Amino acid sequence: MLEVKGPDRPATISPDLVVEGGRTGGPASTVDVPGDKSVTHRALLAALLPGAPHRLTIRNANLGGAVRALFPALRALGLDTLVEGDVLTVRRAAPVPQPVRPHPAITRWPDGIPYLETAGSSAAARLLIGVLAGVGRGAVVDGDEVLRHRPMDWIVTPLNELGADIRYLDRSGRLPVSVGGRVHRSRRVELAVGSAQARSAVLLGAVAAGVPAELRHPVRSRDHTERMLAAFGARLTEGPGKVAYDGGPCSVPPLIDVPGDPSLAAYPVAAHLLRGGGGELRIPDVCLNPTRTGFFDVLRRAGAAIDYQDLRTTAGGEPVGTVVTTAGLDGVRAVTVDDPGTLHALIDEVPLLAVVAARLPGTSRIGCAGELRFKETDRLVTTARMAAAFGACVRVEPDGLTVNGPRSVNGPPPGGTAGLSAGTVPGFEDHRIAMAAATLATALPGRTTITGGACHTTSFPGFTAVLRAVGATIHEVTL
Structure with a gap:
């Protein structure tokens, strides 16, 4: 072998x-x-957007390990998840603190904010960081040992340019990170990679904050986030190598089909x-x-x-x-x-x-x-x-x-x-x-x-x- x-x-x-x-x-x-796993991830995180319904139903959800990696983080943020067959229901509930598994290089975790562990799912971690930065919810986002080796500067740098305060708690460019200040600056940002996770995390941050932004990207990759946000009523303008959001409101429906x-x-x-x-x-x-x-x-x-x-x-x-x-x-x-x-x-x-x-x-x-x-x-x-x-x-x-x-x-x-x-x-x-x-x-x-x-x-x-x-x-x- x-x-x-x-x-x-x-x-x-x-x-x-x-x-x-x-x-x-x-x-x-x-x-x-x-x-679809990508659409399910985005539908789940839509429950954290401003104005999301108290009860969100996601039909034909992908319930593999990468999606389930978000469940503990959502519980820590006050969202309960119920699985019945391939139907996933997300409901508002009291936050349930998650046990902290500190990185050995970190001597102290930031006090008073939830610890959100996303196992090995890069999509869960990156998109979650974007939404948290948009709604201004402080948290520590972490993953398993494999995920801690994967780059996070693809999203952290542009989100910080939009006013977020995301800090690395160990190695630069890698998890764990603390998410602090909220996205509040309207500007154009350049994405370093064509990754859909990078574009989606930054776009979700801007939409969650209601802050106009223009994202320049080197290549067109999967656009589920743009399609979903447009279906929610967000006004997006797309062109070659860019997508812009005008800062207007959007509304998450109570039912999403995947x-x-x-x-x-x-x-x-x-x-x-x-x-x-x-x-x-x-x-x-x-x-x-x-x-x-x-x-x-x-x-x-x-x-x-x-x-x-x-x-x-x-x-x-x-x-x-x-x-x-x-x-x-x-x-x-x-x-x-x-x-x-x-x-x-x-x-x-x-x-x-x-x-x-x-x-x-x-x-x-x-x-x-x-x-x-x-x-x-x-x-x-x-x-x-x-x-x-x-x-x-x-x-x-x-x-x-x-x-x-x-x-x-x-x-x-x-x-x-x-x-x-x-x-x-x-x-x-x-x-x-x-x-x-x-x-x-x-x-x-x-x-x-x-x-x-x-x-x-x-x-x-x-x-x-x-x-x-x-x-x-x-x-x-x-x-």
Whole structure:
């Protein structure tokens, strides 16, 4: 088994995933995927905005670990969460103080303000910091040891330029931070990265404070925050490389519906394509926001049979429809991602795109992906090492990956499927790496064990059930 030392390989705490590849049954013609994780995060935090209802209902919520990481913080801020199936209700309640787990380098926590721990979810931490700075609610925001290594200056610097008082309590640019003074300055700020979390955190801070602001950003990435705030009545003006808010009010409705997550729909789509043999798979009610459909769009341009049907727009401004795909990669060419907009439209699916590319003829290139070095792991490195464990040739570049696929599409070479084989593969306790590995394993004869692979519950708690529905044999190994 390949291993990564240091921050690339957190301590293994999840059970393994075992996939018996090449033993697929007849897949279901239709499968469902959970609600979008990004939209659920934003809907939850909308409960903290001024004028939010005392009771907010979020239907089709994503209830993976990354979303649940917000629950303790919300309780400490006086919001109770109730889960019934995939319906999440947020209600006003008395604040429940959370136990403090101080960083060893900090000798004293600020007194009199709540401690908000967000586990390993960067979206939870960054967006929460933005909202707190906007409403002027003092707090300490922290995360686990992995999250404490991820950059926070992307949001702290512009929020402080807008008048917030956010201070690092240990290392500069990293959690934990104390959030103090409220956003109160109206000005233009320049964002250093194209990350949607950076733009969303700063925009939420401005809207929560009711302070006009203009955000300049280097690349257009997922725009769920803009669409949601516009649906709430906030007046936003968007143009090339910028979004501006005029300082006017918005109103959070008592009910928010969450569309299906396209990043999660990518896994059954990929499994179906890798499986081959024809047959149609339909995934209804998927968010088809063009800032999120890069995985499908890149493969469609390469010749994959992926279509969008039943198109409509939700009350929250999100385009939704049914993703339809026909199994097989015959005639599908190598893929190329060479512009930041496309990369950000599939940034969470890069590990999955890489393993699909390992089955495509020729050389595929995924560029503009330097931000992946700051995810749960350095996903450029961990994707390459995971793929190498299958026998794939994936080379790490300064800003991306190069994938060398088989030379021909006339069938697999003797002894393997496109030169790849089952075996023991590292999941690195990174849900995107583990799910990509399991998806590829469904197409390879033999048993594959993904170490720590059950970390998929971070974003996709129903992952194994969905893969079984498309014909895979997969189970968790109980520790």
